[in-house]
Amino acid sequence: MNMKKNLLAFLYHAMLAAGITGYTLAAEDTLPSLIVAPFSGDTTAIQYWQPALGQGLSEMLITEMGKLNKFQVLESTQLGTLMDEIKLGENGWVQQDEKVEKGGFAAADFMLTAKVTRFGNKQTKVGLGGFVPGSLGNLGLKQTTADVRIDWRLVDAATRKIIKTGSATAAQKGTGFDVGVNVTGHGGGIGFDNKEFMDSALGKATVTALNQITEDVRAFSLPESGRRKQKANAASQQAAAAQAAAQAARATPGKVLAVAGKDAVIVSLGSNLGFKVGDKLDLYETVDIKDASGAVVFSEEKLIGEVILQTVQADRSKASYSGNAEVKPGWVVKAK
Secondary structure, eight states, rough: OOHHHHHHHHHHHHHHHHTTTSSOOHHHHHSEEEOOOEEOEEETOOOOOOOHHHHHHHHHHHHHHHHSSOEEEEOOOOOOHHHHHHHHHTTSSSSSSSOOOOTTTOOOOOEEEEEEEEEEEEEEEOTTTTTTTTTTTOOEEEEEEEEEEEEEEEEEETTEEEEEEEEEEEEEEEEOOHHHHHOOGGGGGGGGHHHHHHSSHHHHHHHHHHHHHHHHHHHSOOOOOHHHHHHHHHHHHHHHHHHHHHHHHSSEEEEEESSSSSOOOSSSOOOGOOTTOOEEEEEEEEEEOOOTTTTTTEEEEEEEEEEEEEOOOSOOEEEEEEESOOOOOTTTTEEE
C-alpha cells in the first residue's frame, strides 16, 4: 500500500513539474529576465575611475532597460541589502510567515555587462581679445567637451555565450562636472536624480551613450535563453519519466478480491495506479496444477474475457462482467 501511495505522489509531482496539469513554463513568466552588472572602467584611460562610478552608471541603464518591456529586470546593485533582509528572518527579527526565504531569488536569463573606456571632460579656452574692444586678449571663455565611450555585451547567463556586443560613443559641449570631487560612495552621485550631473556636458553625453545601448538592445531579437532550454529539457525528461512510470504502474497485474454479482466484481487496481472509470481490463482464470499431496506446483492464466471499471477508488475498483464464466476471487486482471 505504501509503495502505491509513493508511486502516486511521484507521478503527481512529476506531472506538476512537467506542466501536464496545465501549468506550463510559458505561464511562469512571459519576459526573459535580465541583470545589469556594475560597469567596469579602464583605469589606464580614466585616472579617477572608482567602483561607485560603475555602480551609478549601471543603475541608470537599469532604469532604461526597465522601460523597454523586453525584460523582467532583476535587482543587481542592491543584492547586499536583499541578503540582509534574508538574514533578518534567519536571525528571528522577522515573523516566520513574513520572512524572505533563502533560495527565493529569481534567476537571470541574460546579463548585460559594460566597460567604460572614455569618460571625462576636456577644457579649452577661446580668447576673446580680437572680438572685445579694449580687452587686449585677456578675456577668454572656457568650454568643456565631454567624451564618453561604453563597450557592452549581452551574455546568456546559463551558457556564458556572448550573444550581442556593441559600443556606444557620445561627445557633448557644455558645462563641466568634476568627477573626482563629486563622485563618492554608493552610486557616486552619478544618476538621473543628480541635476548638476544631468545638466553638465558629461551627463548629457552619458545619457546619449546609454540611449544608444538601449536602442541597440531594443532592436535585437533575443534567442531562447540557455536557462529556459534547460528548464524545458528537464520538464521533458520529467514528463517522459512520469509517462514511463504510469505505463509501468498500469502494467501491474491485479486480482479479483470479491464477487457480489456480474456488476460488482471487486478488483485490486485503482486510481493510484492510473486507472479510471470506463477502463477495460482483461480477466484471467487462474489454473493451478497440484501434485499428489495437493500442493500447487504450477499456475497458469487462461484469458476468460474482460471487465469494465464502473467505480474507481484509490486502491480498488468495482467492475462489471458480461461473460458467461463464473468469476471467482483470486482471478487475475490486467490492463489492456
